[in-house]
Amino acid sequence: MLKADLILYNGKILQMNGKGLLQEAVAIKDGKILDVGKNSEIKDYMGHTTEVIDLKGRTAVPGFIDSHVHLVPTGLNALGLNLKRVKSIKDILNLIKKKLETPKNGDVIWGVALDELSLKEKKLPTRYDLDSIAPEIPVFISRVEYHTIVVNSCAFHKINLPFNLEGIEKDSRGLPTGRLHHHASSIARKKLFEMIPEEKRQQGVELAINQAIRRGVTTVVAMEGGFLFHDNHAELLIKHKASLPIDIELFYQTTDINKVISYNLPRIGGCIFLDGSFGSRSAALFEPYQDMPQCQGNLYFTQEEVDEFVIKAHEKKLQIAMHAIGGRAIQQVLTAYEKALSKIPRRDHRHRIEHFELPTDDQIKKARELGIIVSVQPAYEYMWGWPGGMYEIRLGKERCKRANPFKKLIDSGLLLAGGSDSDVTPINPLLGIHSAANHPHSESKITPYQALKMFTINGATAIFQEKSKGTIERGKIADIAVLENNPLEVDTDAIKDIKVDYTIKNGKILYAACGAEE
DSSP states (O other), rough: OOOSSSHHHHHHHEOOOSSSEEEEEEOOOOOOOOEOOHHHHHGGHHHHHOOEEEEOOOEEEEEEEEEEEEEHHHHHHHSEEEEEOOOOOOHHHHHHHHHTTSSSOOOOOOEEEEEEGGSSTOOOHHHHHHHTOOOOSOOOEEEEEESEEEEEEHHHHHOOOOOTOOOOOOOSSOEEEEEEEHHHHHHHHHHHHHHHHHHHHHHHHHHHHHHHHTTTEEEEEEEEESSTSSSSHHHHHHHHHGSSSSEEEEEEOOOHHHHHHTTTOOOEEEEEESSSSSSTTTTTOOBBBBBBBTTTOOOOSSSHHHHHHHHHHHTTOOEEEEEEEEEHHEEEHHHHHHHHHHHHHHOOOEEEEEESSSSSSSHHHHHHHOEEEEETTTTHHHHOSTTTHHHHHHHHHTTTGGGOOOHHHHHHTTTEEEEEBBBTTTTHHHHHHHHTTTOOSSSGGGHHHHHHTTTTHHHHTTTOOTTTTTSSOSBBBBOEEEEEEEETOOOOGGGOOOOOEEEEEEEEEEOOOOTOOO
């Protein structure tokens, strides 16, 4: 009998294979799962060199798959100023001042994760605020979901935007305030990323991957390049992903189909933005925003442009993913997918819609008919779905109840893959599972098992890898996360507090929490 390299025993093994069996032990050999079963069955695989871990009742699940991560920006943002907890514009300026006093602060300062609704002023700073503390070094401040950016005068001049470009906010005198939206924001972010040296990007990727590993993630679906980011992010991962400790599956966020084919990538897109976000009031809605009745958001492409891109990518047998949050954007991508599939039928295309936050019932039905995979980010509800939160402010008390309708989507027959949209929300699948199981609107809550599927087998299926990962079964890659408690047994409001004790990738222990082996 073959002897295992690693055995986990005396635990609760959630195989996630739909059979509802709870096993006790798993044997691993040459990076693959050799067998799963009772302790008495698996002990026969123990040899002189077998590493053995007593789980002591802990729970093993398939290694988590985060289906939507902006990996390079996540890492870079970890190196920037974190503005998540600031309470006023003065707090922002104090942090910038402190950064300026740090030796070797670099040639640019960037701040991230700002939500003006958390500030006492309830508004974003202006370039004049930033100029008061940093007049001679470029400063870029990104709103939490990146669709709005604020720059100081130094950065504004370096960007050299056309004065009449869409998205440059101006004051009553017709002068730029430093707040940039839409195309102006994307140009500013590209300029920022060009200012950051290569070694910083590599350092950031290492930070982001280490963060993922500590959270039990063994596969990241990285959305890189494109409109709000930079193509050098995608190029960096293409260059280095083979040497990284976990699997990086890349969606190149470009409409350049030939470029994607030249890299032999099987998929294209990700956050190809058909619209923006609720927070920046740029998600394309059928009805106006509650707090700005003259605004219904923005569509960034015409229907003809979307149709042309989708049919060409579909013809090349690429898997396509596109960002659509509001109903008008969702309708655009569904229309394009339907046209492409009508012209060139393809049974197992697995085209995706990223976010799909505010669909109509008809759109849900159409997505199911077309076989679309929906990539959702449940932690959005944890951040913004509570009473008085951003969703309610932007959409109103009734309409916000229709956002992220996970139960309705699953009941309709759609496959949901779970992601973080890091670092809009952190790489933390247990937070996503918690959020889906504790949706603030009861009609959209799903079971912890359904939520766990989104970050395991569904995530694998969403990238055509369900035969090799996503469940703990014989012959599959030995990607496993060991949790201190069973997310299917604890109170649902405690799921987010479950700790990851081990992360195992290809049968190798990448992470062991302090005290995990005691």
